[in-house]
Ligand code: HEC
Ligand code: HEC
């Protein structure tokens with residue numbers, strides 16, 4: 611037992627970031643902020659079961675790469691810590707988790723009344739802080755250019771930074787766990803469905819986001835689908851139009867990796883990436899033939915899935931229990 615403890619102590623002392631203040635060190639005074647943070651995607655970034663399953667398939671060097679962003683904190687609890695952002699001093703690159711830190715200096719913040727002193731919050735408000743992690747060049751399946759897409763977006767051109775929309779003085783950072791997330795997500799897409807003639811249905815999906823592609827972030831898992839329910843005159847469901855994977859004409863956006871024969875596979879050497887996303891403000895149109903004469907109405911909805919079913923199944927994970935978020939709905943009657 612003593613041997614194990616000694617080994618643990620050596621492993622811990624060997625860690626270069628031992629002087630990093632723990633979340634607990636800040637939580638003792640910033641109780642409310644720490645409670646909100648604890649529920650956020652950031653606090654749980656090393657604990658997501660999907661992350662663990664994908665990380666486990668990698669060698670030690672690649673795992674260290676994943677950990678730069680998912681477990682940058684030196685503490686065994688993993689995830690991000692308060693210091694990850696508040697003690698950052700800059701970055702060596704706005705990508706790939708290349709932040710720099712100085713834990714001996716005061717945290718960045720605004721109010722002058724802090725017992726610990728505060729540093730100018732310029733970098734805390736800078737989109738580059740977020741972009742250091744929200745821009746991943748990790749090879750097929752792990753290329754996530756969220757920051758560079760943001761830089762070209764209308765929001766960035768209007769002078770907004772990530773913190774203007776996401777921080778709102780709440781450390782949930784308005785991820786999907788946040789109570790307002792559904793409402794905010796709902797503003798990020800619109801859908802329009804219409805019959806061009808008695809047999810041709812046209813569906814148009816528009817990315818209404820000012821800042822992000824649709825979907826954005828970890829697109830290997832995220833999926834946005836247009837689903838159309840076709841009803842008869844008595845309101846009975848006749849058929850549901852739905853595609854289950856991003857493809858050339860599929861009403862599903864996201865990313866899939868394929869082997870040389872075009873079969874959907876997990877990320878590996880030599881795979882091809884097929885990506886279907888919409889830039890801010892852009893639309894995509896699909897046409898489908900409706901031949902069933904009983905169909906009188908088409909109801910379209912846009913679903914956002916956090917982790918697509920194919921990926922979870924391929925990794926041996928149980929299906930997700932959370933329902934997809936519905937971003938937008940629209941209906942059309944069939945012309946006689
Ligand atoms: C001994 C109690 C105490 C500890 C421990 C503590 N703080 Fe503070 N902090 C305060 C007080 C008091 C203020 C000023 C009032 C306020 O804004 O909450 C403050 C202010 C701040 C602010 C500025 C708030 C603003 O409105 O801009 C930040 C940022 C901050 N602290 C971060 C941290 C971080 C990060 C840690 C851990 C490394 C930490 N604090 C640890 C007491 C503490
Ligand atoms: C992902 C980066 C990030 C992490 C992690 C983070 N913060 Fe912040 N924090 C920010 C940003 C951005 C702001 C907003 C700055 C502004 O608007 O001036 C902020 C603001 C604050 C403020 C002032 C406003 C408020 O919400 O009270 C305090 C206090 C604070 N943080 C403390 C903490 C503590 C304590 C932790 C850990 C429990 C933490 N932060 C973790 C980025 C972060």
Ligand code: HEC
Pocket residue numbers: 737740741744756757760765766770771772773774775776783784785786791794795798820821822825826827832
């Ligand atoms: C104009 C406001 C705005 C700006 C600026 C902005 N975002 Fe967002 N972001 C949103 C909204 C709205 C959503 C959808 C709901 C949510 O999670 O808040 C979103 C979603 C996200 C998501 C989840 C994406 C998904 O599809 O699951 C991430 C990650 C994100 N933003 C990070 C960032 C980063 C990093 C920056 C800066 C480089 C940034 N955002 C700038 C408004 C903004």
Ligand code: HEC
Pocket residue numbers: 651652654655656658661678679680682690694695707739740741742743744772773776777783784785786787827
């Ligand atoms: C140290 C790396 C790092 C920094 C810095 C960072 N993030 Fe993140 N962020 C992550 C990781 C990793 C995740 C994914 C966690 C998960 O889903 O398990 C994430 C998740 C998010 C989400 C939730 C997305 C969703 O789909 O629900 C939002 C929103 C977000 N970050 C915004 C920001 C903003 C805004 C900033 C800057 C204030 C920031 N992040 C700074 C690493 C970082």
Ligand code: HEC
Pocket residue numbers: 658659660661662664665668672673675676677678679680705706707742743744745746747748752826827828829831832916917
């Ligand atoms: C440069 C920083 C960075 C690196 C390196 C990185 N990621 Fe991420 N990862 C992120 C960010 C930021 C998000 C959140 C994006 C979003 O919200 O869609 C994320 C999201 C994820 C998610 C989704 C989590 C969930 O619960 O839905 C998984 C899984 C994941 N990453 C796996 C990995 C693996 C495995 C590696 C290493 C091969 C890796 N990441 C390397 C930044 C990074």
